Amino acid sequence: MTTRQIHLAAFLIAGPCAHSHALWRHPLGEPGFLDPDYYRRIAQSLERGRFDLAFFADRLAMSSTYGGSIETGARYGDQDSARLDPLLVTSLMAASTRHLGLAATRSTTYFPPFQVARAFASLDHLSGGRAGWNVVTSVNDSEARNHGIELHLGHDARYDSADEFMEVVFRLWESWDADALILDRENGIFADPDRIHPIAYRGAHLRCEGPLNVPRSPQGRPVIIQAGASARGKDFAARWAEVIFALQPTTAGMKKFYADVKSAVERAGRARDACQILAAVMPFVGASRAEAEEKLAVHDELVQPLVGLSTMSSHMNVDFSRFPLDEPLGNVDVQGMQGALAAVRSVDAEGTLPLSEIGKRYGQSVLVPRVVGTAADVADQLEAWFREDAADGFMVSPAYLPGGFDDFIDGVVPELQRRELFRREYAGRTLRENLFGVSLDCMQDMTRHQQQSAADPGRIG
Numbered sequence: 001m002t003t004r005q006i007h008l009a010a011f012l013i014a015g016p017c018a019h020s021h022a023l024w025r026h027p028l029g030e031p032g033f034l035d036p037d038y039y040r041r042i043a044q045s046l047e048r049g050r051f052d053l054a055f056f057a058d059r060l061a062m063s064s065t066y067g068g069s070i071e072t073g074a075r076y077g078d079q080d081s082a083r084l085d086p087l088l089v090t091s092l093m094a095a096s097t098r099h100l101g102l103a104a105t106r107s108t109t110y111f112p113p114f115q116v117a118r119a120f121a122s123l124d125h126l127s128g129g130r131a132g133w134n135v136v137t138s139v140n141d142s143e144a145r146n147h148g149i150e151l152h153l154g155h156d157a158r159y160d161s162a163d164e165f166m167e168v169v170f171r172l173w174e175s176w177d178a179d180a181l182i183l184d185r186e187n188g189i190f191a192d193p194d195r196i197h198p199i200a201y202r203g204a205h206l207r208c209e210g211p212l213n214v215p216r217s218p219q220g221r222p223v224i225i226q227a228g229a230s231a232r233g234k235d236f237a238a239r240w241a242e243v244i245f246a247l248q249p250t251t252a253g254m255k256k257f258y259a260d261v262k263s264a265v266e267r268a269g270r271a272r273d274a275c276q277i278l279a280a281v282m283p284f285v286g287a288s289r290a291e292a293e294e295k296l297a298v299h300d301e302l303v304q305p306l307v308g309l310s311t312m313s314s315h316m317n318v319d320f321s322r323f324p325l326d327e328p329l330g331n332v333d334v335q336g337m338q339g340a341l342a343a344v345r346s347v348d349a350e351g352t353l354p355l356s357e358i359g360k361r362y363g364q365s366v367l368v369p370r371v372v373g374t375a376a377d378v379a380d381q382l383e384a385w386f387r388e389d390a391a392d393g394f395m396v397s398p399a400y401l402p403g404g405f406d407d408f409i410d411g412v413v414p415e416l417q418r419r420e421l422f423r424r425e426y427a428g429r430t431l432r433e434n435l436f437g438v439s440l441d442c443m444q445d446m447t448r449h450q451q452q453s454a455a456d457p458g459r460i461g
């Protein structure tokens with residue numbers, strides 16, 4: 001295993017926003033989210049910055065939770081107002097890069113496992129082993145209604161069926177042995193049917209016959225990404241994920257999330273470093289601290305007052321137009337992203353912030369911490385979080401696009417490299433090798449060793 005270094009992902013949405021709801025309006029950016037060259041430009045910047053991966057979030061509906069209609073989200077351009085299918089965008093990015101990991105989101109609640117297994121095995125082949133899958137259970141009734149269902153499944157029930165979903169897709173990805181494909185053109189032998197296996201899965205929620213109709217992909221399976229933040233969500237992430245995203249507004253929150261998840265990973269019989277925890281950050285980099293502060297002020301000026309509440313309603317599946325704007329947020333039952341409510345509570349520990357202020361902050365960054373200063377200031381903060389077990393790396397969220405990562409890539413990345421905290425060149429062939437320095441087979445050996453030593457501490461080595 002290589003010495004511990006920071007890992008970097010880019011947070012993206014194939015639409016007008018990222019965590020920033022000012023992104024599409026920003027004078028330094030272009031609202032080019034329907035243009036292929038926009039994504040090529042972003043991908044090539046991230047590869048120039050030696051990022052581990054580009055990550056695309058997704059939702060299967062326009063926001064219609066706030067006020068019971070699409071009006072506010074569509075008028076002001078909230079996170080869900082428009083989104084291209086991220087799997088198609090990552091495929092396009094694969095064609096204009098060679099090393100950058102490419103991760104897309106797919107829901108276990110609204111897609112069949114066979115379709116998801118096939119899509120990510122295909123992306124892994126087409127990218128030469130750089131695919132990642134952000135596993136979500138989806139969050140709201142608007143998504144349910146787009147799939148013929150009136151009410152979205154309950155929070156924990158979604159994770160129960162998601163566990164079965166993971167069992168099915170893992171078996172489908174393994175349904176072709178690595179050497180099943182023969183391609184003997186002379187004798188006309190395409191593959192060895194004895195090395196391709198139906199999975200005949202029969203579960204409480206899912207059934208699937210298999211095998212997959214895509215041969216074993218370069219990574220064996222895509223890198224599994226998750227962002228569960230509730231107790232049930234963290235357990236799910238600890239069981240399946242190799243990359244876990246943390247959205248924690250405070251340093252204390254980051255450290256607690258990190259400690260919780262690492263111990264949950266060990267409880268799941270895996271090695272602590274079998275998953276990388278990447279904390280979301282939104283950097284504003286300037287030649288001076290004053291210049292960086294000015295960039296932050298310009299950004300925040302562009303955020304419409306209600307747009308954040310539209311996204312927050314979509315995230316939590318709660319219509320916040322029913323709550324008084326000038327009063328703090330009282331008790332609320334969240335069946336959507338429970339982690340999002342926890343984030344709101346962590347920035348309003350006294351419970352005194354009026355809802356309008358929470359909405360404004362949600363519009364600015366969805367409560368992702370903003371790191372403001374010179375390149376050295378920003379590197380100092382990231383280094384501190386990295387060394388103090390608050391994160392294994394960071395998911396960088398842009399303030400504008402397509403050029404919004406360049407300040408970070410030209411200023412902070414060289415600073416982290418100078419401190420030997422970040423790679424200068426890609427060492428691995430696949431996304432997993434760049435994240436862990438090893439292939440899937442080695443990862444599985446590590447887990448088996450971890451489980452054996454946990455089961456029989458006397459039999460170490």
Ligand SMILES: Cc1cc2nc3c(=O)[nH]c(=O)nc-3n(C[C@H](O)[C@H](O)[C@H](O)COP(=O)(O)O)c2cc1C
Nearest residue numbers: 057058105136227228229230233245247337338339
């Ligand atoms: C960085 C990040 C990205 C996420 N991306 C998505 C997404 O693309 N689609 C989605 O439905 N949920 C997404 N989520 C929500 C998580 O999947 C999860 O629902 C949320 O973190 C709350 O956790 P909980 O489900 O355990 O309550 C994301 C969360 C984070 C922190």
